[in-house]
Amino acid sequence: MSPVPGDAPVKVRRVVFAPSGLSATVEDGTTLLDAARTAGADLDSTCGGRGLCGRCQVVPSIGNFSKWQIDSRPDAITGWTATETDYTGRRPITDGQRLGCAAQVCGDLVVEIPAASQVHKQVVRKSVDVGDIEIDPLVRLHYLELEKAELGSELRGLAEQIGAALLADYDVTITRIDTHVLPLIADAVRGGDEAITVAVRYGHEVCAVYPGYVDRAFGVAVDVGSTTVAGHLVDLSTGEVLASNGVMNPQIRFGDDLMSRVSYVMMNPGGEVELTRSIRTALDAMVGELLTDAADTVDTLRPIDRRSILDMTIVGNPIMHHVILGIDPTPLGQAPFLLATDSAVTVRATDLGIDAPFASAYLLPCIAGHVGADTAGAILAEGPHRSEELQLLVDVGTNAEIVFGNSSHVLAASSPTGPAFEGAQISAGQRATAGAIERVRIDRDTLEPRLRVIGADVWSDDAEFTMQTMKLDISGICGSGIIEVMGEMYLAGLIDVDGTIRSDGPERTDRIFADGRTYSYRLWGDSEDPTQNINVTQDDVRAIQLAKAALRAGIDLLCEHAGHTDPEAIGSVRLAGAFGAHIDPLYAKVLGLVPDVPVALVSSVGNAAGAGAVRALVSAAQRAEIESAVRRVEKIETATEARFQELFVNAMGFPHTTEPTPNLATETVLPVAQERAASAGARRRTGRRRPR
Structure with a gap:
């Protein structure tokens, strides 16, 4: 349209948005928000430019920018507006910033969009470590x-x-x-x-x-484990974890491990309905508890309630995955372990019995019959498929999931470790509750133990220990304590390389005592009745040997399939899961849970599956990434691998029966094996283990 005679010509201005460098040519009087939309710049706004949300704050940049050939002056933008003066939103206007929906262009200008105002923000969350990702809910x-x-x-x-x-x-x-x-x-x-x-x-x-105006939307990410269920309430626009909660999986009453629950279904017609009902009830209760926890701390214009939940992500092993969806899990309890679906599944939350009327629930894809959506979540969080160096990712639990590889090739398997690591099958084993022994040290000379228990801040040789544990019942050893006491007994020379509690133990300390045809170690208590004390028995050692050998055999099998059997080729070892997060890397090596990489390369990464669920909750790109990544994972079925049994037997010893441990030998003093009388067909064990 031609200008009306006598009207001043409309002036056009060039606006460049940093850090992207995107630019637009707009007329005088255009708001910076509209200019950003014209340029395609990443500037947030949920109120449509009405000055309510405060998300579109920008920083006018003053100076000569030769890169863009712009002399950006203070008068290139209108002065403070009534909208900004009257603004009372939840996000205060930061000094030096302007509301993009109010400030108008009146000259060539460079504008910085700070990270907090970008739609696709780079942020670091709390409670679960999900790293820096692009927020794209x-x-x-x-x-x-x-x-x-x-x-x-x-x-x-x-x-x-x-x-x-x-x-x-x-x-x-x-x-x-x-x-x-x-x-x-x-x-x-x-x-x-x-x-x-x-x-x-x-x-x-x-x-x-x-x-009216609602300023925040929320989602829930859930990791459904066979023992515990962990949930996180998340702000969908920022990725901030606002509340976290954990409860026991109520399915434990049907069996401690997954196979016992499948057996329950097989032996009880309709048992799968009970399993589904119990976990769905727990999920619904968890959502309510998360909202209650956040109600007094989360700043929102509208009270947060179940209608505030707009999205959910769920991870879990294949059996949990199927049970949540109401799918019979019994095919997963027998060969060929066929999944009903290995694709991601999206349903309404209400279809899962979760009272969140506006929420959709997204279950991450499974990988194989024994490698589930929880492993997919861990892969998404730790990124072996994004890594140039080889990464070994191990989720230590009742059924250990193992992932090994890099961006060129990723393999995955599960290994039936059983519940020993979590305290089951251990004479004094218990779950990680107040009063449980969680850390142990044994003096190499006196063989006297020191210990830490959950609920106390000091070691048992501290003067404050008695006071801090006065109201605690020190009644058993939890998973991390079991790993440490086994490692300490081996390093102190009380357990031999073959896992035998040494027969010369009673000569060295009265804490070693005859227990039938074997020996036991008194860790805590001074009762004359041994059954009243907390002891480590030979059967306990054997249970841990069996569990760790199954785990290590699975690791070694994946390394063989990948063609990388030299530990020096591994770039990092990451221990995941609620249990893995509490394992001291040195003791993981002492017991031979993982290959002999330098201990500095072994780390605990916490609930990686839950972190993956959070990533998938706040990013569409992350969902697409994991759906693509799992299809490229090579699945190894340990149950059908002929080599598994041989690797299992080799892994029974501490740290390992056949593999040398040169790195470990530089990180701690390894014990001298007990000499035994030579016998027919027997080989005498001698000497200190040395680097090779």
């Missing part, structure tokens, strides 16, 4: 102000008005509105006086509607 909030209807007005239906407003204000094209949302629209519009906030999933589906 599948559900976003949009604030709309609809035209007030009058009698005789030719407005379309409310759903159509919402679609038109989303297109006009946010360039969002709606293809559907969830059927459970349609009945709620009219009340929301009336309650908000024609102002509403809608949640859009996948960029084109309306999945929730609220009256």
